Amino acid sequence: MKSARKLLTIGLSSMLAVSLAACGVKEEAKPSQPTAAPNAANTATDKKPVKLRIMWWGSQARHDATLKALDLYTKKYPNVTFEPEYQAFDGYLDKMSTMAAARNLPDVIQTDAAWISDWGSTNRLMDLTNAINTRDVDPTLLNTGKYKDKLVAIPLGNNAFGLVYNKATVEKLGITPPKYGWTWDEFFKFGIEAKAKLGKDKYVFKDLTIDGLYDTYQLAKGKGWPKAEGKFNYDKTTWLDWMNKFAEMRAAGIVPPADVNVSDKGADAKLDLMVQDKILLRNSHAAEFPGFDALKPGQLALVTIPQDKKAGGWLKASMYWSVSPDTKNAEEAKKFIDWFINDTEAADILGTSRGVPVSKKIVSGLESKFTPTDKEGIELINKTAPDGQTFYPGPGLKGGWDKFEKEYTNLVQQIMFGKLTPEKAWDEVEKLGKEIK
Structure with missing residues (x-):
């Protein structure tokens, strides 16, 4: 890495505690100079x-x-x-x-x-x-x-990709807060412990069936990016594990019902589920944190994406x-x-x-x-x-990925709304993957 x-x-110098030498960067390295003044x-x-x-x-x-x-x-x-x-x-x-x-x-x-x-x-x-x-x-x-x-x-x-959580509420509930370097097992355990102390219509996470965090889970499992170098690289076992875990959490009320989940709009004062105190934790980039903090001053904290065999988060x-x-x-x-x-x-x-x-x-x-x-x-x-x-920015919409993105979103939404099992959805995802050029 x-x-x-x-x-x-x-x-970032000493403030960031990551030295130039540790990064292997030569100070004299310079980009090509512009012709402008x-x-x-x-x-x-x-x-x-x-x-x-x-x-x-x-x-x-x-x-x-x-x-x-x-x-x-x-x-x-x-x-x-x-x-x-x-x-x-x-x-x-x-x-x-x-x-x-x-x-x-x-x-x-x-x-x-x-x-x-x-x-x-x-x-x-x-x-x-x-x-x-x-x-x-x-x-x-x-x-x-x-x-x-x-x-x-x-x-x-x-920037870095991570998670933001309501530290003030977690402390009030008396549960162990997320910590830097935590694992996916600890993430799911946190969901169970927090839900046990939350009231009605309060949830721990968004339903991450559809929220883009699957990439981080597959990366942490050591399976690479799902769209590695523009090729279909979704791992069946890892994907089904993720989808079934969230199906269980949906049934247990750890994540919101599908209709509540799709109403979320990140960092929106009226529609963000975390800002409205309906969930405790959601994904966030480091650069987004000031915006979240402005909506809930002094109440929030950041933490890394959970890890497994490898790290799940990235820099970009x-x-x-x-x-x-x-x-x-x-x-x-x-x-x-x-x-x-x-x-x-x-x-x-x-x-x-x-x-x-x-x-x-x-x-x-x-x-x-x-x-x-x-x-x-x-x-x-x-x-x-x-x-x-x-960080891999993905293949874009070329080579059939535009169709894949639309159909994939539809399939995982059907899982969320209980209209399709993860196993049947996977069969369709795999078919779409075979069409990628």
Whole structure:
């Protein structure tokens, strides 16, 4: 897992307790230098009024920080104003895809590693190679935003995938809290113990039949990614074990009924089941923690994904900025992104709202300002780093995976609603897998 450690712990210095030497990183390693000046946003600019459309997903805390940063940019460069669009993650990709089909993407869009293959291969993202000052960004992290030889996405933060739980409620219930390095056996035991002390209509976890955590379970069992290198790699025994465990927990009331489960909307003040105190624990990236904490201040804590033979969690870039190839404001969009990742005043406002910043220089300047909430996210990165999985963004929707994704979601929903047994569902999943090219 050396590559995983290297990817996202670079530049966190002593605060992150992961040294450069331990990651095997040579300090002199530098990415190719852009042709732009060291800070393109400070160069002379056309004073013609420009309105940049910009879109991102996130929690209210991220929205607030980003809007403040945009205001600061306009104060520095009065000819540039913004038309922001933002929402929760649910539905974001669908909205982005619809806009792209209509050639109406915003100038600047927040993107994710899992989408780069699909979007890069169809030329829906502008090549930003040598357009942004990235000399303080580790080359390995920067390269995660490439499709083939084109840099189509600029990483914004270091991140780790884990779980967030209601520490205050767990302490009140008097049960043993989750701990870093815990196992899947301890995870399921925690569910049983917590349910015994919870009231009616209170649950421990979401029904993870459908919530994307199956990947972590198969990884922890040492079976690799279910979509390893674009090939169908779902392990039958592991998959059935997972599905049947959650069927048992559904019957025991450890997880919510299907209709309650599908109503959940992560980090939404009104629809997030954990925020509404209906569940104790859910998945979260380190970069998402400030948003959760803002909704339940001081009550929550992070913990690693459970492990088995191997670790279940991984490190990855938190998110990226990309530019629409149809923009009429390409130069201003590039200058804005340059400013966003390199400006110290912007960094003071943004903090860790998109993960630990990618610029080593910026991180160094922020160390003394990290809040307890920031440090919680940094600890998750630290605890995941030593043996974390190498993140695989998946094959995208090529080669039949688009059909697989739709049919798979339908099948596991039928399991949740009791209309299909895991065994019969597996037969259909296996058939779909054989169609993958």
